[in-house]
Amino acid sequence: MKLVLKGGRIIDPSQELDIIGDVLVSDGLIAAVGDKIDEPGADVIDARGLIVAPGLVDMHVHLREPGLEAKEDIASGTKAAAAGGFTTVCSMPNTRPVVDSAILVAGMLQQAKEEGTVNVGVIGALSKGQEGRELAEIGDMLLNGAVAISDDGHYVESARLLRTGLEYAMMFGGIVISHAEDETLAGDGFMHEGAVSAMLGLRGRPAVAEDIAVARDILLAEYTGGAIHIAHVSTAGAVECIRAAKKRGVRVTAEATPHHLTLTDAVVIGFNTATKVNPPLRSVEHVEALIAGLKDGTIDAIATDHAPHAFEEKDMEFRYAPSGFAGLETAVGVILTELYHKGKLSINEVIESMSVAPARILGLAAGTLKTGAAADIVVIDLEKEWTVDSKNFYTRGKCTPFEGNTLRGKAVATIVGGRVVMQDGEVK
Amino acid sequence: MTKRQVSLRGKNILGLQGMTIAEMELILDSAREMKNIIDRDIKKVPTLRGKSIVNLFFEPSTRTRTSFELAGKYLGADVVNVTTSASSVVKGESLRDTLLTVEAMGVDIIVMRHEAEGAAEFAAASVNPVIVNAGDGAHEHPTQGLLDIYTIREKKKAIAGLKVAIIGDVLHSRVARSNIWGLLKMGAEVRVAGPRTLLPRDIEKFGVKVYDRVEPALAGVDVVNVLRIQRERQQKGLFPTPREYARIFGINQERLALAQPDALVMHPGPMNRGLEIAPDVAYSEQSSIQEQVKNGLAVRMAILFLVLMGGKDIETSA
Numbered sequence: 001m002k003l004v005l006k007g008g009r010i011i012d013p014s015q016e017l018d019i020i021g022d023v024l025v026s027d028g029l030i031a032a033v034g035d036k037i038d039e040p041g042a043d044v045i046d047a048r049g050l051i052v053a054p055g056l057v058d059m060h061v062h063l064r065e066p067g068l069e070a071k072e073d074i075a076s077g078t079k080a081a082a083a084g085g086f087t088t089v090c091s092m093p094n095t096r097p098v099v100d101s102a103i104l105v106a107g108m109l110q111q112a113k114e115e116g117t118v119n120v121g122v123i124g125a126l127s128k129g130q131e132g133r134e135l136a137e138i139g140d141m142l143l144n145g146a147v148a149i150s151d152d153g154h155y156v157e158s159a160r161l162l163r164t165g166l167e168y169a170m171m172f173g174g175i176v177i178s179h180a181e182d183e184t185l186a187g188d189g190f191m192h193e194g195a196v197s198a199m200l201g202l203r204g205r206p207a208v209a210e211d212i213a214v215a216r217d218i219l220l221a222e223y224t225g226g227a228i229h230i231a232h233v234s235t236a237g238a239v240e241c242i243r244a245a246k247k248r249g250v251r252v253t254a255e256a257t258p259h260h261l262t263l264t265d266a267v268v269i270g271f272n273t274a275t276k277v278n279p280p281l282r283s284v285e286h287v288e289a290l291i292a293g294l295k296d297g298t299i300d301a302i303a304t305d306h307a308p309h310a311f312e313e314k315d316m317e318f319r320y321a322p323s324g325f326a327g328l329e330t331a332v333g334v335i336l337t338e339l340y341h342k343g344k345l346s347i348n349e350v351i352e353s354m355s356v357a358p359a360r361i362l363g364l365a366a367g368t369l370k371t372g373a374a375a376d377i378v379v380i381d382l383e384k385e386w387t388v389d390s391k392n393f394y395t396r397g398k399c400t401p402f403e404g405n406t407l408r409g410k411a412v413a414t415i416v417g418g419r420v421v422m423q424d425g426e427v428k
Numbered sequence: 429m430t431k432r433q434v435s436l437r438g439k440n441i442l443g444l445q446g447m448t449i450a451e452m453e454l455i456l457d458s459a460r461e462m463k464n465i466i467d468r469d470i471k472k473v474p475t476l477r478g479k480s481i482v483n484l485f486f487e488p489s490t491r492t493r494t495s496f497e498l499a500g501k502y503l504g505a506d507v508v509n510v511t512t513s514a515s516s517v518v519k520g521e522s523l524r525d526t527l528l529t530v531e532a533m534g535v536d537i538i539v540m541r542h543e544a545e546g547a548a549e550f551a552a553a554s555v556n557p558v559i560v561n562a563g564d565g566a567h568e569h570p571t572q573g574l575l576d577i578y579t580i581r582e583k584k585k586a587i588a589g590l591k592v593a594i595i596g597d598v599l600h601s602r603v604a605r606s607n608i609w610g611l612l613k614m615g616a617e618v619r620v621a622g623p624r625t626l627l628p629r630d631i632e633k634f635g636v637k638v639y640d641r642v643e644p645a646l647a648g649v650d651v652v653n654v655l656r657i658q659r660e661r662q663q664k665g666l667f668p669t670p671r672e673y674a675r676i677f678g679i680n681q682e683r684l685a686l687a688q689p690d691a692l693v694m695h696p697g698p699m700n701r702g703l704e705i706a707p708d709v710a711y712s713e714q715s716s717i718q719e720q721v722k723n724g725l726a727v728r729m730a731i732l733f734l735v736l737m738g739g740k741d742i743e744t745s746a
Binding site (some may be wrong): 257318 | 438445522524542545546547549566602605629630631633
C-alpha cells in the first residue's frame with residue numbers, strides 16, 4: 001500500500017529539512033521525500049498549504065489502563081492522541097496496579113498493539129508500587145521495552161532512592177523522569193501560592209517547592225552521571241536551575257506543558273476544577289520564563305501531561321477534585337495559537353519540541369521523516385480555526401481549561417506506520 | 429424605603445469581592461430598618477411568609493446558623509436546618525446531588541456553609557435557588573464582613589478614611605478576606621498584622637498594609653478586628669505555643685492603648701479569651717462584640733429580604 005502526501009511544506013528538524021514537496025510512503029515506511037513524486041496507484045493526500053512533519057511524540061500521558069478505565073483506557077487515549085496529531089505517546093505508570101515490573105510493561109505493550117490507534121511507549125515505575133521505598137525492577141523493565149523510569153505523580157522524597165534509581169537506570173541506558181515538587185512544602189496546597197491564592201483563600205503550592213526539588217534532582221544526576229528528565233517544569237527558578245546545569249554538562253533534559261506555557265493562575269478565579277493541576281498554573285513571570293527556556297533550548301520538549309479524569313471526579317469542590325485534565329486534543333491548537341501565531345516560536349521550533357526532541361530524549365525510533373523510518377506523520381493546518389468543545393473529545397476526560405476557546409491551528413491528518421488513522425478530525 | 433436603582437433580587441450573595449458599593453450600601457441601609465424590628469416586643473413580620481429557606485451547613489456552626497434561622501423566622505419564612513451529620517453527605521453524596529435534592533423541594537434560598545473554598549460558587553452554578561454564602565473555607569464570609577462594616581458604620585458614621593487593623597490568622601480567615609474587600613471598596617485603610625506564617629503571601633498586592641508586629645499596626649487605628657486563632661494552627665507548627673502567641677500578638681489593654689482612644693474592638697467569635705484577646709478588652713467599653721451579633725441578625729434579615737423581595741416595603745406581606 002502506497003501513499004503520497006502532495007505539495008505540503010515538509011518540516012523535519014531531525015534533518016534540518018524545510019521544503020515544499022511530496023512524501024512517499026510505502027509499506028509503512030518513508031520511501032522518499034522530494035519534489036514531484038508521482039506514484040501510480042498510490043493514495044494521495046493533498047497537503048498544499050499544510051505542514052507535513054514527523055508525527056508528534058508526547059512523552060508524558062496518563063492512559064489510566066490498567067485499573068482506572070473510568071478515566072481513560074488505551075483505546076480511548078490513543079484515539080485522542082491520533083485526533084491531536086500524535087503518533088507516539090508514552091504512558092506513565094501510576095495505574096492500578098502500578099506498572100512496576102516487566103510483565104506489566106509487556107502487558108501494556110500487548111494491549112497497546114491490540115487496542116492502540118497510535119504507538120505507545122511504556123514508562124515503568126522507579127519504586128515498587130510508586131511507594132518511594134524500594135527500587136522497582138528497573139533493569140528488567142528497561143530490558144523488556146520500557147522507554148523510561150518514573151514515579152510521576154509523586155516526588156521521590158528520598159534522595160537516597162533517587163540516587164540509586166539514577167545509578168541503576170544508567171546501567172541500562174535508561175532515563176529517570178522526575179515529578180519535582182517538594183511535598184513537605186507543596187503537599188497540602190491546591191494552587192500556585194501568590195496573589196490569587198491569597199485572594200481565593202486556597203492553600204498554596206509555592207514555586208520554591210519545585211525549585212528545591214529540581215535543584216536536588218539535578219545535583220544527584222550530576223553526582224551519579226545518570227540522566228534525568230524534569231517533567232512539567234513550571235517555575236522560573238527551575239528553568240534557571242536547568243539552564244545552569246546544562247551549561248555544566250549535566251545530563252538533564254526538561255519538558256513543559258501547553259497549559260503551563262500559556263495559562264496563569266488567574267484562571268483559577270471562579271474555582272473551575274478544570275484549572276486544577278500539579279504542578280499548579282503559575283503567575284505570569286513564570287510563564288514568561290518557561291517560554292524563554294523553551295526558546296533557548298533549556299526546555300527541550302513540550303509534553304501534555306494528559307491526565308484525564310471521569311466527569312464525577314472533577315464535578316466537585318475545588319479542593320476535593322483530582323488534579324489534571326485532558327491535553328492531547330488541545331495541545332497543537334493551544335501551542336500554535338499562543339506561541340506560533342503570537343511570534344514566540346517558529347513552526348520549526350514547535351515541531352522540534354513536540355516530535356524530534358521527545359523522541360531523542362527517550363531514544364525512540366520516531367520524530368523523523370528520514371527515508372526508511374516508520375511512516376509516522378502529522379499534517380497540520382496552521383490557519384484552521386476551531387472552538388474547543390470537550391463533548392467532541394475522543395478522550396474520556398471531558399475536562400479542559402481551554403473549554404470554549406477559539407484556537408487557530410489543528411492537526412488535520414495523522415499517519416501511523418503508513419496508515420491514515422485520523423483525517424479532518426475523524427479517527428478511523 | 430427610598431427608591432434605588434440597585435436591586436439584589438434573585439442575586440446570589442457569594443462574597444464582597446464581587447459586590448458593588450451600591451449593593452453593600454443597600455444591604456446596610458436595609459439592615460438599619462431590620463434592627464428596629466429586632467428591638468420590638470413582637471418581632472415577626474409577614475414579609476417572607478410562604479417562602480422557604482434551607483440552612484445547608486457542612487461545617488459545625490452555632491452563631492451563624494442560629495442567626496440565619498432567626499433572620500428567616502422573624503421575616504415569616506419557613507426555615508429548615510440541614511447539617512452534614514444528619515444528611516446524606518456522610519453517605520458519600522456529592523455536593524451537586526445534595527443541592528439538587530434541596531432544590532427539588534422548592535426552596536427559595538439556600539444558605540450554605542462549607543469547608544471548601546468556592547463551594548458557594550459551585551452551588552450557584554449548579555442550582556436555581558438564591559445562594560447565600562455563610563462561609564466557604566478560607567475564601568469569604570460575606571454576611572460577617574457586612575455585619576462588621578455595619579457595626580463600624582454605626583459607631584463611626586462613615587467608613588471612608590478610617591484605619592482598620594485586622595489582627596491574627598488572616599491566612600485561614602474568610603472573615604478577614606470579606607472584611608478586606610468590603611473595607612477597601614468603601615475607602616478604609618486596612619492593615620493586617622500577625623505571625624508572618626499566618627499572613628497570606630502577596631496580600632499587600634491588594635492594597636493592604638502588612639505588619640509583622642501588632643504594635644505599629646495598632647498605632648492610631650479606629651477599629652481593631654481581632655480574628656479567632658484556631659488551636660490546630662499551632663499543632664501544624666505555624667506558631668510555637670499559645671503562650672507565645674498571647675504574649676506577642678494578643679490584644680490586651682496595653683496594646684489597645686496604641687489605637688485611637690475611642691477605637692472599636694471587634695471579634696467575629698467564638699473567642700479564645702486570653703489567647704488572641706484579653707478578657708478585659710473583650711468586655712471593655714470599646715468592645716462591640718455583642719453588638720456585632722445583633723447586627724449580624726439585622727444584616728442577614730436584610731439580605732434574605734432583598735434577594736427575595738428586591739426593595740419593597742419590609743412591613744407588607746408578599
